[in-house]
Amino acid sequence: MQNSLSSSVVFEGTGLHSGAPVRMVLRAAPANHGIWFHRTDIRIGDAMVPAIWDAVDRTPLCTRLVNNAGVSVSTVEHLMAALAGCGVHNALIEIDGPEVPILDGSAAPFVRGIMTQGVRAQAVPLWAIQVMKPVSVEKDGARATLLPADSLEIEFHIDFQDAAIGRQSKNLKMANGAFARELCDSRTFCRQSDVDLMHENGLALGGTLENAVVVDGDDVLSPGGFRHTDEAVRHKMLDALGDLALAGNPILGRYVGERSGHSLTNTLLRALFATPGAVRMVKCDTKTASDLPGYGLVWAEIPEVA
Numbered sequence: 001m002q003n004s005l006s007s008s009v010v011f012e013g014t015g016l017h018s019g020a021p022v023r024m025v026l027r028a029a030p031a032n033h034g035i036w037f038h039r040t041d042i043r044i045g046d047a048m049v050p051a052i053w054d055a056v057d058r059t060p061l062c063t064r065l066v067n068n069a070g071v072s073v074s075t076v077e078h079l080m081a082a083l084a085g086c087g088v089h090n091a092l093i094e095i096d097g098p099e100v101p102i103l104d105g106s107a108a109p110f111v112r113g114i115m116t117q118g119v120r121a122q123a124v125p126l127w128a129i130q131v132m133k134p135v136s137v138e139k140d141g142a143r144a145t146l147l148p149a150d151s152l153e154i155e156f157h158i159d160f161q162d163a164a165i166g167r168q169s170k171n172l173k174m175a176n177g178a179f180a181r182e183l184c185d186s187r188t189f190c191r192q193s194d195v196d197l198m199h200e201n202g203l204a205l206g207g208t209l210e211n212a213v214v215v216d217g218d219d220v221l222s223p224g225g226f227r228h229t230d231e232a233v234r235h236k237m238l239d240a241l242g243d244l245a246l247a248g249n250p251i252l253g254r255y256v257g258e259r260s261g262h263s264l265t266n267t268l269l270r271a272l273f274a275t276p277g278a279v280r281m282v283k284c285d286t287k288t289a290s291d292l293p294g295y296g297l298v299w300a301e302i303p304e305v306a
């Protein structure tokens with residue numbers, strides 16, 4: 001069964017890169033609608049932006065969607081992860097600017113907002129994308145791979161010179177509310193040197209020590225430090241779930257990211273759909289549906305964050 005929202009959810013905040021205030025309203029949408037953004041500040045021309053893999057502009061810092069008229073929505077990945085992690089397949093997202101609010105830099109506020117209003121089942125079958133054979137892409141020493149599996153699993157490995165992050169690995173099946181319980185409160189992280197470079201280029205103007213964990217060598221500059229000792233790799237898994245959600249249907253397969261990022265995960269999706277015989281569409285039976293992200297999510301297990 002497909003799901004949408006029981007009622008609208010409002011988020012107000014600031015864009016990470018623009019630093020501009022933004023208001024976003026998640027609304028219910030009919031079955032087979034998918035996830036679409038509506039830029040309500042665009043009055044002339046096509047203001048609808050689809051949350052789909054081939055609308056991704058592969059910029060390195062965030063996931064940015066662009067429609068055929070050149071209208072875009074940036075930094076969609078944490079919201080997409082929350083929608084996938086809560087099992088929402090259909091939604092219309094009204095937004096009055098070009099960037100999704102960063103909130104606390106994690107997906108937890110989105111998850112709490114969505115689950116406060118509730119998710120509503122729609123009496124229409126859900127189709128999933130089953131990975132049939134391995135597909136892998138590499139760039140600059142990073143690799144992203146999708147392998148056949150019965151349900152979505154995410155494995156990630158990172159290796160940073162800064163001792164505050166260092167080497168981290170984690171592997172998780174996305175069933176039984178695992179995303180909300182284990183990943184959703186992990187925040188974006190970056191190095192102080194990256195922050196300086198982004199500021200010089202007019203980026204991350206809305207970034208603070210609260211909505212990103214900033215590290216410098218051995219030191220964590222953000223007050224309170226990490227929420228988890230391996231918060232960094234958990235956040236990379238959160239990003240991967242959000243970027244994989246842009247496939248348009250839930251993926252049944254095992255994702256392995258090795259120093260991967262937004263751009264490479266999107267390149268992987270493009271390779272997946274371009275490889276003959278790499279996927280097939282399957283109608284979700286009860287067993288398959290019960291292993292999807294979002295199924296079995298328990299309110300008490302959603303981390304409480306600012």
Ligand SMILES: [Zn+2]
Nearest residue numbers: 077078188239
């Ligand atoms: Zn992220």
